[in-house]
Amino acid sequence: MVMPRRLRRNPLCRRTDLVQAWTGLGLLLAALAATPAAMVLVGDAAHRHYARTARHQAATRHHTTAILLQDARRHPEPGSAEARKTRYPAEVRFTDAHGHTRTATAEVQPALTKGSAVRVWVGADGTITDPPLSPGEVRSRAMGSAIIAALGVHATAAAAHAAACRVIQRRNLAAWDTAWARTAPRWTTSP
Template identity: 50%
Template sequence: MSDPIPRAQPPPQRAEHPDRWWRWRNNPLRRRNDLFQAWVGLLLAVAVGVATPLTGWAVGASVHGSLSATAEQQARTGRHLTAVLVHDAPRHPEPGSAEARETRYPAEVAYTAPDGTGRTATADVVPGLAAGAGVRVWVDGDGDIADPPAGPEDIRYRAIGWGSAAGCTVLATGKLAYAVTAHLLDRRRSAAWSDAWHRAADR
């Protein structure tokens, strides 16, 4: 009588927490490029860990200094003027709402430039203003309507944004460098396995 067919066994379960440090331990299955990959990962982690905050701080400080200098120069050469609305400004669909208080519409205004010449230009005004209403505008050194100089809060937020973006770029570059290195090593390992199988088949 033949032996009964053994019952099917479930496939072995993969470890929930794979060993991430196996490349550092000496074992018969570890190859030299495995150890090399471990060292590359360690060096990149240290380099990225140091470079990310330093780069973010350096870029943020540089942007803050540049924007502050620009704002100071604009404040020295420009000034606020009162312009007059030429035509009625459009009305907001929901007068009195929070959105209406934040909305600005482009409208034609007339004003006298610092050099004494009369000019017309487009400025953003609140909804519903009637023609002839006074509008406070900022003019630059040439007498043209422009955005007012950035304030300290706006400059700080922009500097933080640029610094954060620079730090994230360093972090992404480090991850990409490790991924490329791992991919090249995987290709090399696959080629070595293929050569070993061919040599074994030829025996």
């Protein structure tokens, strides 16, 4: 392993090599310590946000019946697993929460005929919308946010280590230039 070798005493090891090794070790330990805290804080905040969003959506959307105004497209492979999941856009007529009859485009199952009844979600403004977030969707979005937070902590630590290494490398190159400026005249003397 490279890290322990760099931390041992060595006559060829410069002080900047030790600084670089200890910086890397410190950032690794800091990232490992900060990851759980970041995941809990971000995951909890995201869960509260998406739970509030789900409650708002449930309060402002309602499920209603709509009538198809045209035949829905047929799936190329009727009866397949893909056909059961696929939805096609079709014109529908429905009544919104205020009692107004509206027409819109909704995603429906394939091969439904004109006049068929389908269930749609309608928003407070009378437009067809997605259903409210389910508890599983809230949970998966919160988990996704927590994972992104963990990746962010590690990316920040990696960026900090790269920046520190760059600064140390520039310092080493400047020291080598200074040392070479003192040594070069002894090596390049003309006869």
